[in-house]
Amino acid sequence: MAVAVVLICAVLIAAVDQVIKYFVYTNLSPNGSVDVIDNLFSLVYTENRGAAFGIFQNGTFVFCIITGVLIGVFLYLLINKKFKGKLFYTAVALIIGGGAGNLIDRIFRGFVIDYLSVSFFPAVCNLADYCVTVGAVLFMICILTSSEMSGKMTERNDVGEEKNE
Numbered sequence: 656m657a658v659a660v661v662l663i664c665a666v667l668i669a670a671v672d673q674v675i676k677y678f679v680y681t682n683l684s685p686n687g688s689v690d691v692i693d694n695l696f697s698l699v700y701t702e703n704r705g706a707a708f709g710i711f712q713n714g715t716f717v718f719c720i721i722t723g724v725l726i727g728v729f730l731y732l733l734i735n736k737k738f739k740g741k742l743f744y745t746a747v748a749l750i751i752g753g754g755a756g757n758l759i760d761r762i763f764r765g766f767v768i769d770y771l772s773v774s775f776f777p778a779v780c781n782l783a784d785y786c787v788t789v790g791a792v793l794f795m796i797c798i799l800t801s802s803e804m805s806g807k808m809t810e811r812n813d814v815g816e817e818k819n820e
Contacts, residue, residue, distance in 0.1 A: 658733055661748045668752025672783045673759060676768040683770065694774055701769040701779045722758045726751055743797045749790030756783035 683689065683700035690697050732738060733747050760767040769779040 657739075657744055661733055661744045662751075664748035665752035665755065668748065668786055669755040669759065669783070672753070672756030672781065672786075675782055676756075676760065676770070679770040680768055688772070696774070697772045698770050699772040699779050702766040703769045703779075704766045719758060719761050722754050722761070726754050726758070738797050738801060740797070742793055746790045746793035746797060749786040750794065753783040753786030753788075753790060756786070757781075 679698065679700055683698060688697050688699040729747050729750050733744075757767050767781065767783075769781045769784070771781060771785070772779045
């Protein structure tokens with residue numbers, strides 16, 4: 656049941672991302688930008704043909720492969736229940752949904768539409784970017800707090816202490 660809910664959430668995230676990008680593309684691309692909150696938050700139409708922060712320009716094919724592989728890895732972890740819990744399920748839904756949203760752009764447009772600009776962060780991003788980022792942070796918290804990982808870290812510390820004596 657949890658797998659189905661996670662996948663439905665991921666599809667919804669990707670769909671919402673694509674709907675927003677459609678409206679940004681059709682309404683902002685001719686004008687460029689709109690201030691939502693003066694000197695703080697703007698909607699800015701940007702075509703990102705690279706990775707995060709615009710690095711590695713024109714690597715669409717490579718980014719499609721990497722994104723596809725990462726989505727596959729998280730699907731594997733989800734289906735094989737390598738981790739459990741609401742935090743993990745939330746992380747996976749965000750990562751898969753955000754990754755799929757940007758993957759759709761790369762496949763059908765050849766670039767990712769970015770549109771969210773805040774004054775305190777130099778890069779223009781999109782909903783999918785924020786979903787992947789938050790999902791990755793949550794996934795790292797899952798890894799660091801999992802009982803299996805804690806047990807392995809304790810074993811390593813015990814072994815290390817024995818060697819030091």
